[in-house]
Amino acid sequence: DVVMTQSPLSLPVTLGQPASISCRSSQSLVHSDGNTYLNWFQQRPGQSPRRLIYKVSNRDSGVPDRFSGSGSGTDFTLKIGRVEAEDVGVYYCMQGTHWPRTFGQGTKVEIK
């Protein structure tokens, strides 16, 4: 199985400051069709997960442009340009290239 490793697991941030979460996979996530199926999800306290980013860098509709995704192969990053109070929650990366699908452990973002 592909292991997804996120860091850090806890991320205290100051409002208005940037934040960055790393996600590394144990195998390349480049699919035979040429796409890289790496997604990012946000789970706010008490809510269901919500997809933010798909195929590495494509932002979902309604997702603020302070969220951006980048990376390739086995190394990926989610950046929050300037953290707002509503960004508090847990962020997960997930690979959709290989079966079984696998998630990272989650990164808890909180306000300092």
Added chain:
Amino acid sequence: EVQLLESGGGLVQPGGSLRLSCAAAGFTFSSYAMNWVRQAPGKGLEWVSAIVGHFTTYSGDSVKGRFTISRDNSKNTVYLQMNSLRAEDTAVYYCARSASMDVWGQGTTVTVSS
């Protein structure tokens, strides 16, 4: 509006069975792969099972041979039949649309305990 609504959770004894349902609305259900993802109390997300097309299914090792995913396109519903339940299956179970899980339901809680 695109919606997924899970149901069927509850309290069940170890070794028991339960069938979860996820009713879809607002999109052409038959055109999408569907997934089940679970979250144990205080833990992260774990992918459980997926159905691609009408018949192709995949499951994680932790549930293989015990859980079965299926769908009824005439009812816009995906199911998760869970047999031989264990305490470690206790979790909130979410259904999620598409290979990239772009839409999620609100979840249904399964508690396995004597």
